[in-house]
Amino acid sequence: MQLTIDDKQVTAEQGQTLLEVARAHDIPIPTLCYHESLEARGSCRLCLVEIRKPKWPGWKRLVASCVYPAEEGLEVRTATEEIVGIRKTLIDLLLARCPKNPEIVELARAYGIEQTSYAVLDATRQCILCGQCVRVCEDIIGASAIGMYGRGAGKKVGPAYGKAAETCIGCGACAFVCPTRCIQVIDEGLTRRIPRWNVEFELVPCRICGKPVSTRKHIDFVRGRVSAGPEVLETCSDCLRAYYGAKVAAEGHM
Amino acid sequence: MRLGSVKELEKRRKSLRKARDGVRRRIIVCAGTGCVAGGSLDIYAALVEQSRESGLDVEVELEACGGKRGKTGPDYMSASGCHGFCQVGPLVHITPDDILYCHVKTADVPKIVDETLKKGKVIEKLLYKDPTDDERKQGREDITFYNRQQRVALESCGVIDPESLDDYLAHGGYQALVKSLTEMQPDDVIDAVEKSGLRGRGGGGFPAGRKWRSCLAAPGDVRYVICNGDEGDPGAFMDRSIMEGDPFKVVEGMTIGAYALRSSSGYIYVRHEYPLAVQRLEKAIAIARGAGLLGEDILGTGFSFDIKINRGGGAFVCGESSALMRSVAGYMGEPRPKYIHSTEKGLFDQPTVLNNVETWVCVPPIIDRGAAWFAAMGTEKSKGTKAFSLVGKVNNTGLVEVPMGISLREIIFDIGGGILDGREFKAVQTGGPSGGCLPADRLDLPVDFDSLTEAGSMMGSGGMIVMDDRNCMVDVADYFIKFLIQESCGKCVPCREGLVQMHAILERIIQGEGRPDDIGKLEHLADAVEAASLCALGKTAVNPVRSTLKFFRDEYEAHIKDKRCPAGVCKALITYRINDNCNGCTLCVKACPVGAITGKKKQKHVLDTDKCTRCGACEAICNQNAISVE
Numbered sequence: 001m002q003l004t005i006d007d008k009q010v011t012a013e014q015g016q017t018l019l020e021v022a023r024a025h026d027i028p029i030p031t032l033c034y035h036e037s038l039e040a041r042g043s044c045r046l047c048l049v050e051i052r053k054p055k056w057p058g059w060k061r062l063v064a065s066c067v068y069p070a071e072e073g074l075e076v077r078t079a080t081e082e083i084v085g086i087r088k089t090l091i092d093l094l095l096a097r098c099p100k101n102p103e104i105v106e107l108a109r110a111y112g113i114e115q116t117s118y119a120v121l122d123a124t125r126q127c128i129l130c131g132q133c134v135r136v137c138e139d140i141i142g143a144s145a146i147g148m149y150g151r152g153a154g155k156k157v158g159p160a161y162g163k164a165a166e167t168c169i170g171c172g173a174c175a176f177v178c179p180t181r182c183i184q185v186i187d188e189g190l191t192r193r194i195p196r197w198n199v200e201f202e203l204v205p206c207r208i209c210g211k212p213v214s215t216r217k218h219i220d221f222v223r224g225r226v227s228a229g230p231e232v233l234e235t236c237s238d239c240l241r242a243y244y245g246a247k248v249a250a251e252g253h254m
Numbered sequence: 255m256r257l258g259s260v261k262e263l264e265k266r267r268k269s270l271r272k273a274r275d276g277v278r279r280r281i282i283v284c285a286g287t288g289c290v291a292g293g294s295l296d297i298y299a300a301l302v303e304q305s306r307e308s309g310l311d312v313e314v315e316l317e318a319c320g321g322k323r324g325k326t327g328p329d330y331m332s333a334s335g336c337h338g339f340c341q342v343g344p345l346v347h348i349t350p351d352d353i354l355y356c357h358v359k360t361a362d363v364p365k366i367v368d369e370t371l372k373k374g375k376v377i378e379k380l381l382y383k384d385p386t387d388d389e390r391k392q393g394r395e396d397i398t399f400y401n402r403q404q405r406v407a408l409e410s411c412g413v414i415d416p417e418s419l420d421d422y423l424a425h426g427g428y429q430a431l432v433k434s435l436t437e438m439q440p441d442d443v444i445d446a447v448e449k450s451g452l453r454g455r456g457g458g459g460f461p462a463g464r465k466w467r468s469c470l471a472a473p474g475d476v477r478y479v480i481c482n483g484d485e486g487d488p489g490a491f492m493d494r495s496i497m498e499g500d501p502f503k504v505v506e507g508m509t510i511g512a513y514a515l516r517s518s519s520g521y522i523y524v525r526h527e528y529p530l531a532v533q534r535l536e537k538a539i540a541i542a543r544g545a546g547l548l549g550e551d552i553l554g555t556g557f558s559f560d561i562k563i564n565r566g567g568g569a570f571v572c573g574e575s576s577a578l579m580r581s582v583a584g585y586m587g588e589p590r591p592k593y594i595h596s597t598e599k600g601l602f603d604q605p606t607v608l609n610n611v612e613t614w615v616c617v618p619p620i621i622d623r624g625a626a627w628f629a630a631m632g633t634e635k636s637k638g639t640k641a642f643s644l645v646g647k648v649n650n651t652g653l654v655e656v657p658m659g660i661s662l663r664e665i666i667f668d669i670g671g672g673i674l675d676g677r678e679f680k681a682v683q684t685g686g687p688s689g690g691c692l693p694a695d696r697l698d699l700p701v702d703f704d705s706l707t708e709a710g711s712m713m714g715s716g717g718m719i720v721m722d723d724r725n726c727m728v729d730v731a732d733y734f735i736k737f738l739i740q741e742s743c744g745k746c747v748p749c750r751e752g753l754v755q756m757h758a759i760l761e762r763i764i765q766g767e768g769r770p771d772d773i774g775k776l777e778h779l780a781d782a783v784e785a786a787s788l789c790a791l792g793k794t795a796v797n798p799v800r801s802t803l804k805f806f807r808d809e810y811e812a813h814i815k816d817k818r819c820p821a822g823v824c825k826a827l828i829t830y831r832i833n834d835n836c837n838g839c840t841l842c843v844k845a846c847p848v849g850a851i852t853g854k855k856k857q858k859h860v861l862d863t864d865k866c867t868r869c870g871a872c873e874a875i876c877n878q879n880a881i882s883v884e
Contacts, residue, residue, distance in 0.1 A: 042591045043746045045786045062785055067591045082785070089782040093751035117775070119758040129744065148586060148744075151569065153754045155744030 001072040006079070018065035018076055019047055029065055029078050030087065030107075032094075032179050033130035037140060040066040041131055046087055050077040062086075092116050094128055101126045103180045126182035129155055133174035133183060143167050143221070146174065146197060159197050170194060170201035170215035187212060206236035208243070256546040259554040260432050263423070270424040273320030276327035278311075281371070284345040284412060286336025286495055287530055293360060294344040298333050300363040301346070305329070305371055316420045329371065332421065335499015335534075336491075337412035338653035339399055342382055347412075352393030355380040385649045385671050399650045402669045404631065406619055406639045407455075407492075407612045408655045411499035416534050419541045422502040428547060430618035434510050435555045438621075443514035444470065447617065449625035451637030456482055456573070456610030457688065457714045458790070459636070459703035462617075465607055469597035470515055472605035477517040479508050480601060480608040482578060483524040483531065486570035487686025488737060490717035492641040493611035495653050497524065497531035500615065501538035505548065505561060507614035510621060512559040515607055520561040523578050527568055535563055570687075570741035574789050575600075575608045577743060588743045589789035610715065612641055632658030636702035640713070646683075646720035647674045656701070663697040666720055677722040680821075681805070685714025687734045687741075688794035690801025691727060710801045712794070726823035727806040728813055732760040734798035742791065749792030752783035756799060766826040768814035773803065822883035825868040832861050832872075835880035842872035842881065 001012050005027050012021040017040065022029050032044040042064040049065045052075040062083070065076075077083070088111050095108045096118035108114075131148060134157060138144045145168035150156050159165030170192050175183040186193045190203040192215055201215035213219065213236045223233055232240065244254055257263040283289075283298040305312050311328040313319045319330050337345045342356035346366065353376055355366065362380060369375045381390040382397055394400035405411075415421040422428070434443050448463025469477060481504060485493040497504060508520045524532050539561055542548040550558045564582050566572045572587040579601045581587040600606025616638060620628045629637045636658040642665065645651050649671030656665060662682055666672070673679050681691040684701075690711035692699065699705050703713050721730065735757045744750045756779050759772050780796035787793045803810060812818045819827040832842075838856040850866040853859030861872070873881040 041745075042788055045747050045788070048786055063593065064591055064788070068593050086782050086786050089752075089778065090747050090786060093747060093755060096755065097751055118755045121754070121758075128747070129750070131745075150744070151571070151740075152742040152744045153739050153750060155750065 001070060003070060003072065003074040003076065005076040012070035014070075016070045018049060018051075018063070018068045018070055018074075021070050022049075022065065022076070022078060027078060031066060032107075032128060033132060034066045035132050035136070035177050038132060038135045038177070039139060040064075041135070042067040044128070044130055045090055048083055048086060050080050050083060051075065052077075087111065088113065093118060096120055098125050098128060098180065099123050101180050101182065104128070126180055127157060128180055129157060130179060131157070132177040132179065133157060136173045136177045137168075141169070141171055141173050143169050143171070145169070159199075163198065165194075165197035165199050168194065168197050168199045169217040169221045170199060171218045171221075204234055206239055207231075207234050208239040209236060211236050211238070256544065257553060258546060260436055263428060263432065263553060267423045269320065270316055270420050273316055273318075274330075274424045277316075277319050277330040278327045279329045279351065279371075280349045281329055281331045282334045282337075282347045282349070282413065283331070284335075284337045284343055284347075285333035285416075286340070286343075286412070286498055287491075288336065288340040289343040289345060290530065292344040294358075295333070296360050297344055297346065297358055297363060298331070300360050301366065302331050304363055305331070305367045308367055308372060310367070310371055316415075316418060316424060332415035332418070334413060335411045335416045336495035336653055338403075338408065338495070338655075339382075339397075339650065340653065341649075341651040347394070352395055354382060354393050354397070356382045399652065399654070399669055399671065402664065403655050404639050404657050405655045406628075406631075407496060407615045407641050408499075408653065409619070410503065411495055411653075414500065416499050416501055417537055417541075419502060419538075419545055419547075422500075426622065427502055427618075428506055430621035431506050431509055431513075431547070432553070434513050434621055435553060435557060440470075440514045440516060443510060443621065446621055446625045447514070450616075450620045450628040451625075451632075451635075452613065452616055452620060452628065453636065453703060454609055455612035455616070455640065455715065457685070457712070459713060462609060462613055465597055465609075466511065466514060468595065469605045469607045472598040474605045476519070476602075476604045477515050478601045478604055478606040479511045479515060479517050479520040480575075480578070480582070480606060481508055481520070481522040481614050482573060482575065482608055482610040483522055483528070483535075484566045484573040484578060485525065485528075485611070485715060486573050486741070487715055487717040489643060489645045489719050490686060490715055491643045492653060492716045494528050494531055496611050496615055496641075497528065498534050501531075501534045502542065503615045503618055504535065504611055505538055505542050507617040508561060509548065509552070509559055510617050511607060511609070511614065513557055517607075518559050520559065521564050521582055521601070522561060523564045523566055523572070523582060525568060526565045532563060532565060539563070569743070570737075571743040571789075571791055574791055576789070578608065579606065586743075588745045589791070591788060612716070633700060633702045635704055640701070640716060642716045642718045644670050644718050644720070646718075647677065647722040647725070648672070648720040649674055658702045659700045661698050662692065662701055665701065665718065666697070670720065673720065673722050677724065679720070680723050680725055681721045681727065681730075683711075683719040683721065683730065683798070684717065685712035685797070686717045687738050688712060688790070688797055689714045689717070690797045691721070691730060691805065692801070693805040696805075710804055711797065724821055724823070726819050726821035727802040727809045728760060728763055728819075729821075729823050731798045731802045732757065732764060735760060735795070738791070738795045742795070746786075746788040746792060748783045748786040749788070749795060752779050752787075753792075753795055755779060756783070756796070760799070763810065763813045764819075764824045764826065766813070766817045766824075768810075770814065772814060773807070773810055776803065828868055829863055829884045830861055830866055830868060830870075830872060831863075831882050831884060832859050833880055833882045834858070835878045837878050837880070839878070841875050841877070845871045845875040847871060 010025045030046045047065045048062050052060045095116040098104045099120050145165040172185045175185045192201045203212035206213050219233050313328045344358045346355040346358050391397045444466050452462045453459040569587050571577045572581045574589045577587040577589040596606050632638050639655050639657050641655040683691045706713050739753045742749045784796050822828050836858045843851045850862045
């Protein structure tokens with residue numbers, strides 16, 4: 001189908017969202033809660049765009065482009081004065097929430113905000129509740145170790161009842177997707193800690209080089225899902241590459 | 255008893271009607287939540303027991319009222335749902351004499367039995383005293399609170415026994431379902447709902463017929479019907495009263511909707527805080543199922559439909575349709591973007607029709623009496639009637655139902671009997687936290703979906719809070735924002751963070767620390783929260799601030815510039831003083847918890863404003879009007 005984004009004619013597939021179409025055509029739209037591997041949530045609202053339909057003259061609407069499906073003939077604007085103004089206000093609000101978070105501070109600067117115009121209630125906060133960690137843990141990893149709890153201004157992310165995340169396998173996917181980098185994964189010797197979820201794990205050393213591969217719980221978790229032995233699961237990626245590289249060189253195949 | 259066919263149902267109805275017609279008097283004790291709290295269940299038990307002891311022929315089941323009796327039939331005593339006039343409960347209503355007893359206590363029962371039930375005399379002191387003329391009024395016909403109403407959704411509420419299918423049948427219950435199943439095709443039902451002009455009573459006012467039709471047009475084999483009973487607006491109790499007082503009609507309305515939509519499964523989502531509603535709905539569903547009016551092969555017609563009850567955990571946001579559906583499905587109650595409507599992809603991703611309680615109970619009368627009958631009431635674009643819970647600084651608090659298009663003034667001053675203590679009307683808040691406050695010069699506004707929205711408020715589900723000159727509008731706006739901060743799901747940034755910041759600004763204005771640019775900041779935030787929020791809760795959350803800024807801007811300015819709260823509410827901005835009315839009675843000296851008032855008997859007392867914590871205890875106890883608030 002054909003539509004226009006910022007007056008540029010673009011082609012889209014059925015089922016694509018406006019954000020996907022825009023990014024495929026190198027039209028930038030800022031996001032914080034969006035990750036291409038996860039189901040879109042539409043919660044940070046930074047990706048708001050204006051849509052108009054030629055069949056309804058005068059009608060316009062602001063929609064979250066990460067969840068709005070592309071439509072034939074749609075006229076999309078990604079950076080009108082109104083939208084940029086709203087984005088700025090939203091970023092300003094996030095800065096008031098996390099005034100010391102480097103990622104948010106940098107984003108605010110990009111929008112010309114050096115200091116928030118709003119009240120800072122708790123300067124230590126780092127999480128913007130985008131929910132990417134929760135989604136990756138549940139939808140991609142399948143561990144469901146953390147979730148959102150509470151509501152409104154008191155909403156939080158964490159393990160059930162604030163205790164240790166029992167089903168956490170220590171894979172670190174949550175930290176990987178976190179847009180504000182507020183989930184710490186700390187490896188010391190053969191111990192991994194994720195303080196935010198109150199968990200600690202034993203790391204398994206690579207059977208070749210001794211460098212930590214991943215947590216014992218993670219390896220066991222994966223073993224339950226794939227047919228691979230320790231020669232694969234307990235070998236670090238560098239040694240695996242070297243092993244298969246040598247094998248292919250010697251035998252011509254894996 | 256299972257009613258295996260329409261014929262059996264009509265036979266049963268006929269015999270129940272005969273029994274009803276043989277009833278000499280009907281004594282109805284209100285067992286709505288308010289009156290139950292006032293002890294009405296004890297009053298009912300005492301009435302039954304004592305009248306039987308004194309030899310009166312009393313029955314408590316409609317069925318038992320039939321059979322061979324003398325010329326004068328028995329008295330039929332039953333509990334009912336909410337009568338609406340909660341202000342003066344517990345209520346006992348006696349028909350056909352139309353005697354309404356108010357503020358009844360168990361101690362009054364012997365007298366009611368002896369005087370009224372045995373001798374037919376009216377007990378003057380239990381009658382309603384009209385605050386406008388101080389006269390006693392005997393019954394509903396004489397009381398303006400009742401006689402100006404027009405009841406459709408609440409028609410049987412407070413009349414029938416909510417736990418008796420028999421009573422419901424005798425009152426014409428299930429006539430509409432029978433008509434739908436035997437004389438109408440599913441499409442005819444949708445046509446009728448569409449032609450009636452019925453719009454959703456839950457807040458949005460979306461045409462119900464159009465919603466049903468688009469659900470039917472959506473691809474899918476399974477369709478769901480949902481009744482939204484998650485009424486959460488502060489001060490609203492329309493749906494609660496309907497669920498408690500006429501649960502069979504909720505069930506019948508949904509069954510008709512399911513027939514029209516070819517659905518076999520329905521859910522009623524009720525707040526956990528409405529235990530009586532849950533209990534009565536559960537009972538009604540069980541009885542209907544046992545009678546063959548729910549479940550497999552309803553009335554032998556081959557149509558099957560059943561209902562489950564889902565209890566909400568007390569989250570206001572779960573009244574939002576997409577959050578409600580997620581909650582039913584077992585997820586956290588968070589709204590989703592509705593770019594794809596729930597009529598296409600709703601509960602369990604299947605096409606779903608969700609209407610609120612009041613909307614569903616309008617369906618049976620529309621089918622029974624015809625779309626034209628319903629469409630003849632109300633205004634051009636808002637048909638029918640609307641129930642409101644009238645609360646706040648008004649003489650007659652309670653549940654009222656009026657035709658759409660009636661003015662706010664008629665509701666507040668005629669039905670509501672005017673402002674409490676003869677004070678001055680200041681504002682009426684309609685539509686709950688999503689609505690707005692309208693001032694005195696909007697009192698003649700017709701109450702319909704579009705006029706209220708245009709004026710900057712909204713119909714909402716029908717909460718109506720009346721405020722007088724002692725309500726501070728900044729404080730009111732802050733109250734609703736605080737409510738929404740607690741009740742926002744916290745999913746999207748503008749609603750979660752924006753409301754917190756609006757509250758911070760309002761709070762400093764209230765504390766006397768408002769800054770010159772605060773009004774501008776509030777307006778800027780309101781624009782962003784409204785434009786960017788994900789769901790209707792966030793988009794409308796700014797209405798209380800916006801409407802008070804529009805109509806009561808001077809009050810905000812008085813707080814910010816003059817550091818003064820004109821209504822005398824905001825503690826940081828008021829001073830209590832003792833004026834010359836003081837006769838030196840020492841009441842306030844004793845009442846003051848911090849010892850800020852000193853003075854001897856019969857001498858004007860002195861109030862130390864530095865010690866004073868502005869708790870208002872002195873003002874509350876003074877009977878000389880000697881405490882002024884500045």
